[in-house]
Amino acid sequence: MKEKACELLNTAGLRQTAPRIAIVRAMLKATAPLTQEQIAEQLGQTAPNKTTIYRTLMHLVEKNVVHEAFTQERSQYFELAHHCGKIQCHPHFTCVRCSRTHCLTGASAPLVELPEGFSMQRQQISIEGICPKCKN
Amino acid sequence: MKEKACELLNTAGLRQTAPRIAIVRAMLKATAPLTQEQIAEQLGQTAPNKTTIYRTLMHLVEKNVVHEAFTQERSQYFELAHHCGKIQCHPHFTCVRCSRTHCLTGASAPLVELPEGFSMQRQQISIEGICPKCKN
């Protein structure tokens, strides 16, 4: 059996090239959504060019392998979609002190009841506050 | 009684200057969060310089008169905070077709139950889907 990263690329119908495998691996390793730059950092020396990261992400989003988790301070955060419900993923918690983001995979939230005529494709919850580490 | 805009600036302890009053008026008139640029557009010829809009918003955010509703496509959207709960405002709905945003002031949502050790300062819900106008 091929490794997970290849598998994901495969099901998305994308060629398995070195840069793409690296990018997907980085996202698999992550415990919270990443920005394009964070992906690059994570990969260090061997990171593909930022254009490649950008375009790979766009492809993966298009194929629903990845989705944009949220946007903050003018940068977009991406995460793999494989553990998410079609409409709603888990809530994201960002600490206002250390500004680290946590995926609240345990917490569940009901979908908002929309007014007549609206239909929902996606619901996202973002929470700001103080994380346990920064408590005191 | 002074007009609402002046009143808001006053309670925030900010001088009532022409640019500021214009900005707050624009936000009072709005039915959905606005970007800095949208505020400028709204005010047309008489709009203050974008730096002024920026700094006025920062002041207002600091004083909790305005808050950032969400960030999308690298631009920030602001709205007056005067009808919002301290922690949670109404959910925001953005149509994927016309990309207009609606404030779902009617819809209410419970606060997410956080894991032990986390404390919440703010919760925001953003929804994507099709609005009634774009339905067909």
Place this chain on the structure above:
DNA sequence: AAACCCTTGCAACTTAGTTGCAAATTGATA
């Protein structure tokens, strides 16, 4: 009226994302 502080606008800068284009790589085919 003088001194002070706040506010404004301009211009320059930053950041993160995005696009155009030519070179390199891949996979399919002969």
Place this chain on the structure above:
DNA sequence: TATCAATTTGCAACTAAGTTGCAAGGGTTT
């Protein structure tokens, strides 16, 4: 396996939106 077409990559240049520095302007207080 050599060749070819199509896809993918990297570089460099560009864009959009926000942000900062600085000097000029205006109001408030003494």
